[in-house]
Amino acid sequence: MIGEKRINLKAAIHLLKHIGYCKKFKNFHCYSSFHSLLPKRIEEMIVKEEEKKEEKNERLLVDLCECYVMTYQCIIPDRLIVICLPCLLNAASNKMENEETRNEVEMVLFSLSLIETTMRVNTDIYLNEIIEIIEYHKEHRNLTRLGYQSAWKFLVLRLQREGEFEDVILNEFHFVKEATRELDELRECVNWKRKGGKEKEARRSEAKEVNVIMEWLRMVMAYFRERLFLDEEHIELIRCIVTLCRAAREYEKEIVGVSFFVFKTVAKIKPVCVVCLTKSGAANVVxxxxxxxxxxxxxxxxxxxxxxxxxxxxxxxxxDEMEEAKRKAIKMEMFEKMEEEGYEDCIESFHKIFDFLDRKYYDGLSLNISDYFVNA
Structure with a gap:
């Protein structure tokens, strides 16, 4: 359609960006897009623009890279990564503080957060740039909430994929503290008691904040998968998610579901880390x-x-004897808490539907009821 000029390039770019956003946040899927000629056509346009010696249109190149990343629903080829990654990072570094620039940078960072590649990308190509973007926002608050979350997502997931997920980097830039603050602020931005009728439009206007909350929670879950220990700062983050769960309980069940996956991820770390789930109130909310x-x-x-x-x-x-002593103390604390809260009664009441749950869900539940008791 672009080649035959049935739709002009500007309109096509706008449409593709909108489709990419909907794919991510509105469960809009186009499984056949990477089998079509569209990604190939955009790829040819990117390469052609990149190879220009003179009069290279940098804005067009950025737009094409965004469209390619959001349209191509599989791993991006190496030959495109070496073009798209530096191009998008450069565009994301735009520090002009006006609404138009904020929206453009948001879309660039959102695109960066979606990049999938098997290519090992040297941290020299992106680390300084993305850290500068994050640090500048901390001081000047120049990014949108989605833009800031996307910058962190790109950094965290990129480091994981490159096998260079180092505590010193995340601790130095206070990922846990930033995630806690952002989730707290986002929770306060949403009126969780809105229903239908006259408030329906207002609920739609808050959908973006809800989407960003979901992205932070998924990123926190990925972060906890890499943990070997937890400290007080981590407990504050889990406590923040507990508060979010209670706020979203009646109107955003998906947030509650993802939050519980976060709690389950924490429960896998090691016995002495389970104390975070009691001190933060996570066990209570479940x-x-x-x-x-x-x-x-x-x-x-x-x-x-x-x-x-x-x-x-x-x-x-x-x-370790000291760790074993801690484990036993936490185990007893959890047992007393479960007994006090009537947990065993809850398990007994669900026992009759265990077989149904086990057949319906792929990661089945144990039919041995004693498996659920911490004193077993």
């Missing part, structure tokens, strides 16, 4: 959920999986 009369089967499954994982973690024997 107990509150599991006792609701209107609990759906899929949510019951997720909650039970959380406690099953927690119980199994607490049963791990520690070689």
């Amino acid at each position: 107990l509150e959920e599991i006792q609701q009369a209107t609990l759906e089967h899929d949510m019951a499954h997720y909650h039970l999986r959380f406690f099953l994982k927690l119980s199994k973690t607490l049963k791990w024997k520690m070689v």
Whole structure:
């Protein structure tokens, strides 16, 4: 259509960016796009523009790279990464503080956060640039919330994929502290009690904030997969997610579901880290959920999986005597808490539907009810 001039290039770029955004946040999928001629056509345009000796259109190149990344639904070829990555990073470094620039930079950073490649990318190509973008925002607040989240997502996931996920980098730039602050602020931006009718339009206007919350939670979950220990700052982050769960409980069940996956990820780390789930209130909020009369089967499954994982973690024997003593103390604390809150009664009440849950969900539940008890 572009070649035949049925649609001008500017309109086509706008349309493709919109499709890319919808793909990510509105469950709009176009599985056949990478089998079509569209990515090939955009790729040819990128290479042609990049090879120009004179009068290179940098804005057009950025737009084409964004469209390519958001349209191409599989791993981007190496030959395009070496063009797109520096181009997008350069555009994301634009520090002009006006609404138009903020929106443009948001889309560039969003595109960067979607990049998938098997190519090992040297950190020299992107690390200084993306860290400068994050640090500048901390001081000047020049990015949108989605833009800032996308910058962090690009950094965290890129380092994981390159096998250079170093504590010193994330600790130096305070990822946990920033995630906690952003989630707190985003929670306060949303009126969680909005319903339909006259408030429907206002609810739609808050959808972007809800999407950004979901992205932060997914990134936090990826971060916790790399942890070997947790400290007080991590407990504050989990406590922040607990508060978010309670706020979103009635109107945004998906947020609650992803939050519980975060808790389950923490429960896998090591027995002495389970204390974070008690001190932060995470175990409490899962107990509150599991006792609701209107609990759906899929949510019951997720909650039970959380406690099953927690119980199994607490049963791990520690070689170090001090760590083993901590494990036993935490295990007893968890047992007393579960007993006090009526946890065993909850498990008993769900026992009759275990077989159904086990057949319906691929990561089945244990039919041995004692597996769910931390004193077993």
